[in-house]
Amino acid sequence: MKKNIFGFIAAGSMSMILFGCSATGQNVQSTEKSSMEAMSETKMDGEKMDNGKDMDLSSSKAEDSEDDTDIYDNMVGSESGVVKEINQESILIEKTLENGGQKEDLILNTGASDFYIIDAKTGEIDHGLKVKDEIFAWVGSEYSLSLPPQVNAHVVLTNVANADIPQYTDGIDKVKDMGDQVILKDTERGLEWLFDNSSSVTEISTGNEIGFDNIKKGDKCLIWSEPVKLSENKNDTVKVTKMIVLK
Incomplete structure (x- = not known):
């Protein structure tokens, strides 16, 4: 993952990998062999x-x-929240915080060529993301010092209500x-x-x-x-x- 130009740091407050997600979802239709x-x-x-x-x-x-190895390169975290704004290479969300904490904004950078928005229940690409949608994102471990902070998103999941979130x-x-x-x-x-x-x-x-x-x-x-x-x-x-x- 390329480092963000804002000079990312490892954020101790990020949500770490969520385990305990079970598997559901429909099998994607295929014309090839199993x-x-x-x-x-x-x-x-x-x-x-x-x-x-x-x-x-x-x-x-x-x-x-x-020489280019970074101890944070392979770490993965997660974020969830409600979409406030959708741009060409970023999504602004209002984060979901535990224990009723103060609401915070976060920018998910989505400009990577292998970035996708996926429906968590069907496993298919979702082209219909809109403001006020609830999302879950698997993200990198380095957050910018900007306001609001920014983080690179590996993938964004939609249709997450009552869904089993994939690892x-x-x-x-x-x-x-x-x-x-x-x-x-x-x-x-x-x-x-x-x-x-x-x-x-x-x-x-x-x-x-x-x-x-x-x-x-x-x-x-x-x-x-x-x-x-x-x-x-x-x-x-x-x-x-x-x-x-x-x-």
Whole structure:
């Protein structure tokens, strides 16, 4: 994520990753083969996947140089609120605060080429965002010192009332073929996302189901799953209902 020109700082007050979101939502219609079928017929990096063995995913973007590494680059937070103003590359919201605190404005920067507004219940692109809509956003960890503060938004979710909010990750870097199941390892979150024949993987730009060979390291993903609980144990396995790749 590119750093904002306003000189971002890590905000201690940001909402951290929300766990405990369960998976619902309709499966996106597809004209392609199911992800599991596609997986059985495709190759990863020129080699067939061996059952039970981890395969590293190729990167979707150039690796950052060591000197350009920032400890906050891979951290993810969340914000929610009501839309006050919609601009070409930003959305102004009135934040939802816990414990009845004073209302605050926040600018969500939305100019990234891979930014999408997604309906939380259908998993489809929402082109109808309007003022006074309630939204949920997965955001970066660095906030500007401006008034109102600004933060880069990874994705904005609409239709969030009574919806099961999908998890966001860009930390999937390994895949393991278990025969009738596939595991995507999310090193960044310390989770293993479990897919079976009932799971779907969709590319948001086309609306088509894709094989796991189309997923690259660093891809931004929304995942509808069974409840995810914060645990000290690494590599907890979480069953996935649906995943959308934001590309």
